[in-house]
Amino acid sequence: MCLQWQTDLTQAAEQVLKDKASIQGIILASAKSTFFAGADLKGVMRSQASDGPRVFTEIEGIKKAFRTIETLGVPVVSCLNGTALGGGWEVALIGHHRIATANPKTQFGLPEVTLGLIPGGGGITKMTRQLGLLAAQPYVLESKLFGPEEAQKLGLVHEIVASDDQLRPRALAHIAAAQGQPEAAQHLWDRKDYKMPGGTPSNPKIAGMLSVAPAVLKQKTRGLYPAPEAALAAMVEGAMVDFDTAMRIESRYLAGLMTSQVARNMINTFFFNMNSIKGGQSRPKAAPRYKPQKVGILGAGMMGSGIAYSQASRGIATVLKDREAAEKGKAYSHKLTQKRVDKGRMTADKQAALLSLIQPTASASDLKGCDLIIEAVFENRELKAKVTQEAEPMLAEGGFFASNTSTLPISGLATASANANKFVGIHFFSPVDKMQLVEIIRGAQTMTRRLRVLRLRAGPGQVADCGERLARFLYQPYLWHLCDGRRGMLGEGIPAPVIENLAMQVGMPVGPLAVLDETALSLSVHVLDQTREDFAKEGKTYQATPGELLVERMVKEHKRPGRAAGGGFYDYPAGQKKVLWPELKTRFEKSGVSYSQQDIKDRLLYRQAVETARCLQEGVC
Numbered sequence: 001m002c003l004q005w006q007t008d009l010t011q012a013a014e015q016v017l018k019d020k021a022s023i024q025g026i027i028l029a030s031a032k033s034t035f036f037a038g039a040d041l042k043g044v045m046r047s048q049a050s051d052g053p054r055v056f057t058e059i060e061g062i063k064k065a066f067r068t069i070e071t072l073g074v075p076v077v078s079c080l081n082g083t084a085l086g087g088g089w090e091v092a093l094i095g096h097h098r099i100a101t102a103n104p105k106t107q108f109g110l111p112e113v114t115l116g117l118i119p120g121g122g123g124i125t126k127m128t129r130q131l132g133l134l135a136a137q138p139y140v141l142e143s144k145l146f147g148p149e150e151a152q153k154l155g156l157v158h159e160i161v162a163s164d165d166q167l168r169p170r171a172l173a174h175i176a177a178a179q180g181q182p183e184a185a186q187h188l189w190d191r192k193d194y195k196m197p198g199g200t201p202s203n204p205k206i207a208g209m210l211s212v213a214p215a216v217l218k219q220k221t222r223g224l225y226p227a228p229e230a231a232l233a234a235m236v237e238g239a240m241v242d243f244d245t246a247m248r249i250e251s252r253y254l255a256g257l258m259t260s261q262v263a264r265n266m267i268n269t270f271f272f273n274m275n276s277i278k279g280g281q282s283r284p285k286a287a288p289r290y291k292p293q294k295v296g297i298l299g300a301g302m303m304g305s306g307i308a309y310s311q312a313s314r315g316i317a318t319v320l321k322d323r324e325a326a327e328k329g330k331a332y333s334h335k336l337t338q339k340r341v342d343k344g345r346m347t348a349d350k351q352a353a354l355l356s357l358i359q360p361t362a363s364a365s366d367l368k369g370c371d372l373i374i375e376a377v378f379e380n381r382e383l384k385a386k387v388t389q390e391a392e393p394m395l396a397e398g399g400f401f402a403s404n405t406s407t408l409p410i411s412g413l414a415t416a417s418a419n420a421n422k423f424v425g426i427h428f429f430s431p432v433d434k435m436q437l438v439e440i441i442r443g444a445q446t447m448t449r450r451l452r453v454l455r456l457r458a459g460p461g462q463v464a465d466c467g468e469r470l471a472r473f474l475y476q477p478y479l480w481h482l483c484d485g486r487r488g489m490l491g492e493g494i495p496a497p498v499i500e501n502l503a504m505q506v507g508m509p510v511g512p513l514a515v516l517d518e519t520a521l522s523l524s525v526h527v528l529d530q531t532r533e534d535f536a537k538e539g540k541t542y543q544a545t546p547g548e549l550l551v552e553r554m555v556k557e558h559k560r561p562g563r564a565a566g567g568g569f570y571d572y573p574a575g576q577k578k579v580l581w582p583e584l585k586t587r588f589e590k591s592g593v594s595y596s597q598q599d600i601k602d603r604l605l606y607r608q609a610v611e612t613a614r615c616l617q618e619g620v621c
């Protein structure tokens with residue numbers, strides 16, 4: 001929907017108006033494999049707040065042309081040969097009759113809200129009038145996409161054909177059959193007898209549900225995303241007025257959002273940046289894709305067990321080695337899959353197949369023939385060196401060795417290896433079964449081709465190759481500094497619930513103390529001990545930060561090592577929601593400490609901004 005397209009559309013609408021008498025029907029079709037990708041997101045990225053009036057006029061201009069075509073009095077048929085998203089689906093909705101090619105890859109719908117926008121090209125007004133205020137919500141507010149079959153069930157597509165070449169003949173046949181039938185040239189909502197499915201907001205039942213809708217939405221968005229709120233408002237306000245007014249309401253909300261910083265940020269992150277990641281921006285260009293056949297994991301703690309699950313769930317034969325806990329580590333995969341089996345999301349056969357891929361063992365000889373071995377033992381240099389030397393000889397020819405360390409420099413760990421050029425860091429994130437990111441770290445001697453991107457678990461691009469320029473790694477210092485600030489705040493006497501809630505208010509999915517519990521406070525202490533040791537070897541003394549000292553007290557003095565070991569900043573009562581450890585109040589809170597909520601929010605966000613800037617400065621990709 002670039003400017004050129006807008007001009008062409010206006011001209012086409014003027015032309016059909018002139019030629020009205022000689023037109024029997026209109027076919028909307030695409031010459032590309034995609035029907036239409038919607039608004040020009042690059043153009044949206046260039047808009048500034050001051051462009052609001054211009055953007056409003058453009059949106060209204062587009063919709064005027066849409067309206068000219070659909071109210072011309074002739075049947076309009078949309079031939080949907082492929083995906084139609086956002087403004088593209090709104091173009092499809094011009095058609096009174098919609099025919100789609102059967103293709104499981106085709107996607108229809110309104111992804112605008114995920115980009116900080118709303119379907120303001122008629123999408124909200126039309127979907128609400130077609131489906132009703134409640135039924136339209138998942139498609140408008142949650143951007144639920146759908147394929148041709150679902151569209152047909154919803155009455156949004158009227159015919160499905162087997163191949164693209166059948167679209168035009170079917171459209172022509174429809175137009176021929178529709179001659180003399182005024183209803184075939186009219187939308188449902190333009191008919192005199194139109195009633196909104198389920199009723200308008202004046203219906204007491206709908207009004208009752210709508211009265212709680214903003215609160216439900218706010219609970220999900222925490223008030224941080226303007227688009228879903230604007231979409232809900234446009235749906236409800238539009239349902240109370242005539243069609244043309246509803247369309248204008250939509251345009252106003254959309255113009256505001258299209259010229260906002262929030263939309264620019266979301267489009268850049270969730271469309272352009274995500275596309276370049278998926279397109280392999282961080283991957284070595286010439287290297288072919290590589291998937292290990294057999295992976296060994298050393299250590300069946302929280303990380304090792306999670307990594308074993310992630311490998312097996314990708315169909316990779318996995319040897320899970322631990323002196324004592326290998327069976328327990330495999331049981332973790334059983335627990336994860338059983339939940340899915342119980343919910344009917346996985347068959348027992350598939351569960352059995354996945355579990356059969358994990359071989360628990362206490363013996364290093366079972367690692368023989370692995371083409372990748374990942375050590376996931378404690379953050380202790382001696383232990384890591386020992387397991388590396390024990391397991392490395394078992395590697396298949398050409399295989400390589402990886403450390404899941406989150407903090408220790410890879411080049412240093414690689415000195416224990418007989419093949420430092422085949423030694424990399426592969427850092428999974430906790431909880432491994434949920435986190436999509438895998439960080440790959442190149443040591444000073446790692447051969448670049450070791451980094452041919454591993455299809456370990458995540459989809460393409462969920463991998464960062466950050467080299468070892470940071471001496472430590474990309475994510476960990478990031479998390480570390482963030483958490484340190486937060487731990488530090490607790491040490492300053494600021495109440496834990498205040499820190500947790502304000503972090504959520506600035507958009508973090510869970511509070512920072514909860515994150516620290518998940519990643520284990522004991523891990524932070526292992527790292528601290530190792531750092532002190534490293535400094536001592538160089539004749540120096542490491543000055544721990546207040547945050548580090550606080551976590552050390554939690555683990556060593558209060559015996560609170562984190563979630564996996566029973567509790568940390570939180571208690572985890574069986575079968576109930578976690579609650580902050582009540583003693584945090586008596587042990588850390590200082591009565592009379594003064595703090596400003598805005599300051600705390602700023603401290604949380606500035607830290608992220610500073611760390612991100614540092615990553616950019618240091619060339620981390």
Ligand SMILES: CCCCCCC[C@H](O)CC(=O)SCCNC(=O)CCNC(=O)[C@H](O)C(C)(C)COP(=O)([O-])OP(=O)([O-])OC[C@H]1O[C@@H](n2cnc3c(N)ncnc32)[C@H](O)[C@@H]1OP(=O)([O-])[O-]
Pocket residue numbers: 001034036037038039040041042055058059062083085086087088090111112115117118119120121123275
């Ligand atoms: C003032 C205007 C008023 C408008 C009123 C209506 C408002 C409307 O409700 C708002 C929207 O539509 S919000 C929009 C809602 N729409 C969406 O969210 C749909 C976004 N698009 C998609 O999801 C995918 O492109 C498709 C699934 C359509 C095709 O997938 P595929 O076949 O794998 O193709 P691919 O590899 O993905 O793309 C090829 C190239 O095209 C590029 N490009 C694509 N779409 C673009 C766009 N809209 N923009 C700009 N560029 C777009 C893409 O970056 C890439 O460029 P590169 O330089 O070569 O890298």
